Amino acid sequence: MTVWNWLALGGAAVVALTVVAAIRRHTRISVAGRRFFRHPSAAPGLFVLAFFVTVALAAPLVAPYRPYQQIDIDRLADHAPSTRFLLGTDPYSRDVWSRLAYGARISLGIGAIAMLVAVTTGVVVGGVAGYFRRWVDAALMRLVDVGLAMPRMFMLLMVVALWEHVPLTVLVLLIGLTGWFGTSRLVRAEVLSVREREFVGAARALGAEPARVIFRHVLPNAAAPIIVSAALGIGNVMLLEAGLSFLGMGVPSPAPSWGNMIADSWQKMAVAPWGATFPGLAISLVVMALNAVGDALRDALDPRREAA
Amino acid sequence: MAAWLVRRLAASIAIIWAVVTLTFVIVHLAHGSPCGQSDGRPVSPEVCAALTRQFGLDQPIWVQYYKYLGGLLHGDLGWSFALQRPVADALAEALPNTFTLALTALIVDFGLGLALGIYQAARERRFADIALGNVALFVNSMPTFWLGLVLLLVFAQRLGWFPVGGPRNPILCPRVDSLACVADFAWHLTLPALTLGLVGAAGTARYQRAAMLEVVRQDFVRTARAKGVRERRVLLVHALRNALLPLITLFGLTFPFLLTGAVLVETVFAWPGMGRLAVTAILQRDYPIVTAAALVASVMVVLGNLLADALYGVADPRIRVRGA
Numbered sequence: 001m002t003v004w005n006w007l008a009l010g011g012a013a014v015v016a017l018t019v020v021a022a023i024r025r026h027t028r029i030s031v032a033g034r035r036f037f038r039h040p041s042a043a044p045g046l047f048v049l050a051f052f053v054t055v056a057l058a059a060p061l062v063a064p065y066r067p068y069q070q071i072d073i074d075r076l077a078d079h080a081p082s083t084r085f086l087l088g089t090d091p092y093s094r095d096v097w098s099r100l101a102y103g104a105r106i107s108l109g110i111g112a113i114a115m116l117v118a119v120t121t122g123v124v125v126g127g128v129a130g131y132f133r134r135w136v137d138a139a140l141m142r143l144v145d146v147g148l149a150m151p152r153m154f155m156l157l158m159v160v161a162l163w164e165h166v167p168l169t170v171l172v173l174l175i176g177l178t179g180w181f182g183t184s185r186l187v188r189a190e191v192l193s194v195r196e197r198e199f200v201g202a203a204r205a206l207g208a209e210p211a212r213v214i215f216r217h218v219l220p221n222a223a224a225p226i227i228v229s230a231a232l233g234i235g236n237v238m239l240l241e242a243g244l245s246f247l248g249m250g251v252p253s254p255a256p257s258w259g260n261m262i263a264d265s266w267q268k269m270a271v272a273p274w275g276a277t278f279p280g281l282a283i284s285l286v287v288m289a290l291n292a293v294g295d296a297l298r299d300a301l302d303p304r305r306e307a308a
Numbered sequence: 309m310a311a312w313l314v315r316r317l318a319a320s321i322a323i324i325w326a327v328v329t330l331t332f333v334i335v336h337l338a339h340g341s342p343c344g345q346s347d348g349r350p351v352s353p354e355v356c357a358a359l360t361r362q363f364g365l366d367q368p369i370w371v372q373y374y375k376y377l378g379g380l381l382h383g384d385l386g387w388s389f390a391l392q393r394p395v396a397d398a399l400a401e402a403l404p405n406t407f408t409l410a411l412t413a414l415i416v417d418f419g420l421g422l423a424l425g426i427y428q429a430a431r432e433r434r435f436a437d438i439a440l441g442n443v444a445l446f447v448n449s450m451p452t453f454w455l456g457l458v459l460l461l462v463f464a465q466r467l468g469w470f471p472v473g474g475p476r477n478p479i480l481c482p483r484v485d486s487l488a489c490v491a492d493f494a495w496h497l498t499l500p501a502l503t504l505g506l507v508g509a510a511g512t513a514r515y516q517r518a519a520m521l522e523v524v525r526q527d528f529v530r531t532a533r534a535k536g537v538r539e540r541r542v543l544l545v546h547a548l549r550n551a552l553l554p555l556i557t558l559f560g561l562t563f564p565f566l567l568t569g570a571v572l573v574e575t576v577f578a579w580p581g582m583g584r585l586a587v588t589a590i591l592q593r594d595y596p597i598v599t600a601a602a603l604v605a606s607v608m609v610v611l612g613n614l615l616a617d618a619l620y621g622v623a624d625p626r627i628r629v630r631g632a
Contacts, residue, residue, distance in 0.1 A: 040438070041442070041445070142322075145319070145323055146323050146326040146327060146330070148609070149323045149324070149326075149327055149606045149609045149610050149613075150327055150330070150606065150609075151564065151567065151602060151605035151606060151609065153571055154571070154586065154601065154602055154605055155330075155331075155334070155602070157571075157586075157587065157590050158331070158334055158335070158590055158598055158602070159334060161590045161591065161593065162334065162335075162337065235449065239451050242451045242453075242454070243451060243452075243453060243571075243572050246451075246453055246572060246575075247571075247572070247575065247587060249590075259451075262451075262453075262454060262457070266457055266576075269457055269460065269461050269465070270461070270465045273461050276454070276457055277458065277461075280450070280451060280454035280457070280458070283449075283450075283451055283454070284446060284449050284450045284451070284454070285449075287449035287450075288445055288446050288448075288449035290449075291445055291448070291449055292445060
């Protein structure tokens with residue numbers, strides 16, 4: 001770690017603090033914003049997320065080494081944390097902190113994109129099922145029943161093993177496309193109640209197409225549970241990615257995803273625990289932050305479920 | 309009630325059938341071959357052709373599908389290429405291990421989770437509640453297999469209190485038949501079960517705390533307090549009985565969680581259960597085992613939901629389904 005890396009790391013913390021403060025300032029005018037920040041772990045959670053996103057974006061600045069660089073396989077493999085290697089080195093003599101910083105790009109990216117795919121699919125399916133009801137609803141919901149009964153981890157393992165070298169984009173798509181079933185149920189339930197309200201009838205009476213009614217009138221009024229489930233879902237996807245990578249079936253190997261880092265180092269857990277411990281800690285922290293923010297969002301957006 | 313049960317069972321079977329079919333299709337897109345790499349020696353083309361014919365892999369896919377379903381209905385799960393034995397035998401050996409692990413984890417999960425949740429609710433917004441709440445949130449956010457690694461490092465490798473893996477001592481206890489060996493088995497079971505149970509318990513505690521707090525605000529609790537019932541009794545008898553209801557849903561959801569978790573935890577602890585069997589089979593492209601494992605997993609999920617729904621009916625007369 002050079003002085004510059006430390007400065008950049010400090011800078012990342014400052015940026016994260018500024019972001020949280022800015023969000024707080026901008027949302028203060030709304031009831032939901034104030035309620036969000038009243039939740040005790042909302043601000044810390046947001047800070048952790050902002051910090052890791054900043055580190056991911058600024059990885060070349062905060063990381064002293066390149067993530068694939070094997071510094072000295074003879075003498076510097078499994079080196080303990082020191083001033084030069086903040087979090088030690090892994091069995092291939094790569095700097096754990098540098099891989100962690102670059103890995104944030106992959107792990108957070110997968111979480112966000114896969115969740116986006118899942119939520120989009122879930123919203124469309126749930127919206128269509130809830131709006132049209134009848135056989136469309138019945139057919140789609142039976143599909144969802146099957147999807148929910150599917151052992152997800154298992155299916156993913158199977159497909160990955162089958163294609164042998166699954167590119168990252170396909171993996172992300174697969175994770176997303178196997179994760180929308182719960183969301184679609186949620187959306188459907190919400191749509192079923194919203195579609196009976198007067199303003200929907202009014203929109204239809206004015207001659208709006210079904211697509212317009214669903215996307216412009218019904219769904220925005222069902223947004224709260226969708227946002228909450230998305231926040232909680234990113235964490236789930238990150239855990240899933242970590243599990244798949246741990247079994248060697250996730251992100252292709254030399255790439256530094258946090259799950260991969262654990263997979264690379266866990267056999268050396270007894271002599272060099274830092275290699276597997278820190279990435280796991282990073283996953284836990286980020287998922288915890290996502291859960292905290294998700295809880296706070298629920299309190300803020302869904303006044304019916306206040307308290308508790 | 310009977311009609312409801314029949315309908316639910318029919319739906320469950322349909323769901324399981326769909327999952328099995330999906331698995332079958334995915335697997336057969338891969339062309340798993342019996343010319344396996346189980347011992348690494350290349351198999352001659354003639355032998356390979358003979359094997360392919362023997363396992364019926366040269367027939368069109370719908371014929372294979374038809375035969376597979378027919379076999380399933382007769383309890384025949386097929387023949388494992390890699391293990392050279394019937395799939396049913398391999399499953400019968402692995403399933404009890406997974407069930408023991410999952411059941412012990414379930415006890416840790418709900419025992420600890422309930423106790424923590426109730427305690428937190430009783431101390432609402434005080435230091436203990438907030439501290440435990442944060443710990444629970446953190447544990448609930450851990451990757452299960454990583455918690456397993458950490459527990460292994462601390463309690464097996466550093467402190468040496470527990471063994472590093474496996475279901476039992478292979479020399480002293482080749483099978484569990486004496487009291488000492490039962491103890492040995494329990495000793496081996498502790499860490500994997502704790503790993504699986506703790507992550508679940510953290511979630512259960514969060515759930516239970518919220519459920520308790522919701523109930524505690526209701527009038528009948530105030531009535532109980534006003535009558536002068538002691539606080540302990542109010543919480544543990546009056547409130548708890550009503551706060552247990554939402555836990556039934558959680559119980560149904562925990563089933564698949566324990567199974568998914570088991571896949572990873574069994575790998576970490578070298579526990580010879582379903583999860584490890586399936587992962588090994590996937591790696592070896594031993595598809596008959598893979599399909600069977602997917603079948604078992606989906607049966608578990610469906611059974612979990614069914615059980616939860618049935619329990620709901622027993623526990624809460626308000627939502628009991630009438631004849632219908």
